Amino acid sequence: MTADRPASLPAAPRRRRYGLTIQSKLLVMLLGVSLASSVIVGVIGFVNGRDSLRDDAFEQLTTIRELRTEEIEREFASIQNGVVLDSRNASAVEGATALVDAFADLQATPLEPDQDAVVEAFYEETFVPALEERSGLDYAPEAFVPASPAGRYLQYHYTAQRALDDFDAGLALTDAGDGSAWSAANAEYGPYFTGLVDALGYEDVLITDREGNVVYSAYKSVDLGVNLNEEPYASSTLATATNEVLRNGSLDEVVTTDFERYLPSLNVPTAWVASPIGSATEIVGVLAVQVPIDQINAVMTGNGRWAEQGLGETGEVYLAGSDLLMRSTSRLLAENPESYVDTVVANGTPRAVAERIAEVNGTVQLQPVDFPSTRAAVAGETGTALTADYTDSSSLVAYAPLDIDGLSWVIVAHMDADEAFAPVADFTRNIVISTLAILLAVSVLSLLLAQVFTRPVKKLVDAVRRVAGGDLAVAVPQGSRDEFGDLGAAFNDMAASLRVKQELIDEQRVENAKLLHTLMPETMAARYREGEETIAEEHENVSVVYAELIGFDAHAEKLNGQEEITELNLLMRGFDDAAVSCGVEKVRTLRGGYLASSGLIVPRVDNVRRAVDFARQMREVVARFNAQTGASIELRAGVDTGTVTSGLVARTSLAYDLWGDAVNLAHRVRSVTGEPGVYVSQSVRDRLADTVPFSEVGSVELHGVRQPVWRVG
Structure with missing residues (x-):
């Protein structure tokens, strides 16, 4: 009994091995070297990359700062140079001279009491309330009323009688119609100064005389006619700038002020660029331009x-x-x-x-x-x-x-x-993730390399099991050049041979299925594949179309064999397309005819209408064929509806066919007159009498009963 069952013998005991195996040593060495190198490279890359990105961020911000520095310095230089040039312009000098002289003349022109009241009311009811709302401080209205008669005069005619914030009106006001020399000078030279506002975007343009009187304002605002050396303007940067320009006495002098809350502008921060106006021998005043803060x-x-x-x-x-x-x-x-x-x-x-x-x-x-x-x-x-x-x-x-x-x-x-x-944060996160991924990959790779000696056998065993389970696409690697490699190559050849044979079998099975589907409906093909030989199915409420080509044989006599097949295929493809369009199922194709049904495979409530529509479209297909080929073919089609039987005919030469009273009657009604057209039975005519025109053309006998035959109009 022992000789018959050698597998039952106890296995020889394995000698115990002490220390690490070669596989374990290889795993430790690979892990140690790989992990250490990965960590070192990661740390070096992190430090260098982080510092580089931080430096780039500082450098980018510094570059933007330098660009803005150049732009703002260039902007102020442009304004300063523009003010110097504008103040030297002959129109500026002549205009300033005329305005200064006219202002001096107005010192002897006091206002009437009612006019004075208008100016005082403007400050009390309009300007000071607006200033207090903007600044949050309290002010005395009388502190802002110009002290000089000329100042009061100009503010009455040009400032106090319009809306405080209507700057466009002030800019456009060139002559108040008072007949004064100042209005005449403003009408003549004002467009030059207002043009500076329009063209260069200045907030305002002021002209002061040597005593600090504001003899001109482009906007004719609250500062028109005031004296900058008197309160509440005496300590303003504008007063300081105009005095400095006059004190230096050089036409090239230009003074730029810092922002200061300017009372006439409702306490809005305002900066000025001032330059003297005059000739080489005499300075008549100062041109002060309000720096455009929007620029x-x-x-x-x-x-x-x-x-x-x-x-x-x-x-x-x-x-x-x-x-x-x-x-x-x-x-x-x-x-x-x-x-x-x-x-x-x-x-x-x-x-x-x-x-x-x-x-x-x-x-x-x-x-x-x-x-x-x-x-x-x-x-x-x-x-x-x-x-x-x-x-x-x-x-x-x-x-x-x-x-x-x-x-x-x-x-x-x-x-x-x-x-x-x-x-930097993204880079740090990527470095950490990458390092962890590398460590994981190295660990997995080391483990895989340590198992390299046992893997070929394991793969081969697994491949054999998969082939036994029916997976013929399996293949084992052939990287080694030892006996395992030879065994793997032999196994792959065997699997490839089996796979080729299986693919041929599968291809043949698919071709057989396609062939069956061309011969019969899928349900009948499924029964045939399951082994049934005698298959017949009865169907109710099915419409049958039996069509016959007239004159194709005579037409074919003019053609050779290849041309005949080509044109016949052209006709049949047209019929097939029409069948698909109408929802009709083709049963079989004859050389000179076509048998189709509606409601056989897919039950349809309107199968009668579809069958008649299909018969009509077949005639249209024939007409198009005649137009293309010059033929004179006609078509007779018979349509009936009722019960039919479908099934497989013969055993050695398999064929799918359709028979029954509906098929027989459809075949017979088509030839009642012998003329081309679409002919239908009485049952078809009854179903479509309200939608299709019919004319009676004869009758046929079925089961001893004569039935009228109708032609579709």
């Missing part, structure tokens, strides 16, 4: 295209003065005014100041920027820093002083650190 903001904001110019979602460039207050608009205020107060308050701005900024919708001389970077720039330093700013506690900042004559301004470009260093 400054346009330069600093890049016309509002921060993101497009590399500043992302939080970056901006702004100006600040030596008082550590902003001199340009804030991006945050421009883009998100609703969140401005909470944001800047959270970063150190007093709430009252923030609310005031939101109320006046302006940050100039309001928003404090007292931060290390701004203080360093005010001290004349240029550099970059990671420090706090007014919108974020951690910002990337590039700062520098500006070189603008007369101004101690600095420029600061900043961006929230989270956004500026987003590439």
Whole structure:
């Protein structure tokens, strides 16, 4: 019994091995070297990449700061040079002289009491209430009424009788019709000065005489006719600038002022560029141009295209003065005014100041920027820093002083650190993920390499099991050049041979299925494949079309065999297409005819109408065929509806056919007259009498009963 069952013998005991196996040693070595190298490379790449990205962020911000610096310095230089040139223009000199002289003449022209009352009412009821609402302070109206008769005169005729904010009307007013020399001078020379406002975008153009009287204002505003050396203007930067220009006595002199809250502009921050007007022998006054703050903001904001110019979602460039207050608009205020107060308050701005900024919708001389970077720039330093700013506690900042004559301004470009260093964060995350992925890949690869000696056998066993299970697409690798490689090659050859044979069998099965489907309906083909030999099915309410070609044989006598087959196929394809279009099923095709049904395979309520429509379309197909080939073929078609039987005929030569009374009657009615056309039985005519015209053409006998035959009109 032992000899018959050797498998039952106990296996020889394996000798115990101590220490690591070769597979384990190989795994440890591969893991140790690979993991160590991956970590070292990852750390080096992380440090170098992080530093490079941080440097790039600082460099980009510095570049933007430099570009803005050049633009703003060029903008102020252009304004200063323009004011110097405009003040030397002959029209400016002549106009200023005429206006100064005319103003002096008006000193002897006091207003009537009722006219004086109009001026005083303007300040009491219009200007001062508007100023107090804008500034939040209280003012005495009488402090603003010009002290001189000339000033009162001009304000009565040009200022007090129009709306305070109607600047266009003031700019267009050239002659009040008072007949004064000043109005004549304004009518003659005013267009030159107002043209500077229109062409160069100045906020306003003023002319003062040597005593500080404002003898001209392009907008004819509240400052027209006042004396800058008297209160409440004596301590203004405009008064200081005009006095400095006159004191130096040079026509080349130009003085630029910092922003100051200018009372005639309703306490809005205003900056001026002033230059003397006169000739080489005499200075008659000063031309003072109000710096257009919109142009400054346009330069600093890049016309509002921060993101497009590399500043992302939080970056901006702004100006600040030596008082550590902003001199340009804030991006945050421009883009998100609703969140401005909470944001800047959270970063150190007093709430009252923030609310005031939101109320006046302006940050100039309001928003404090007292931060290390701004203080360093005010001290004349240029550099970059990671420090706090007014919108974020951690910002990337590039700062520098500006070189603008007369101004101690600095420029600061900043961006929230989270956004500026987003590439660094992305890079860090990618490095960590990549390193972890490499470590995982190395671990898996080491494990795979350690198992390389047992894998070929395992793969071959697995492949054999899959073939046994019917998967003939399996193949084993043939990388090794040993016995395992030879065994794998032999196995692959065997599997390939089996696969080719299976594919041939599958292809033949598909071809057989296609052939069956061309011969019979799918349901009958399924029964035939299951082994049934005698198959017949009875169908009720089926319409049958039996069509016969007339004259095709005579036409075919003119053709050779290939041409005959080609044209016959052309006709039959046309019939097939018509069958598909009408929802009719083809039963079989004869050389000179066509048998089809409607409602056989797919039951249809309107099978009678479809059958008649198909017969009509067959005649249209024949007509098109005749037009294409020059033939004279006709078609007779018979249509009946009723019960039919379908099934397989014969055993050695398999054929699918249709028979029954409906087929027989359809065959017979087609030949009642012998003429081409579509002929139908009485049952078809009864079903379609209301929709299709019919004419009776004869009768046929079926089961001893004669039935009329109708022709479709």
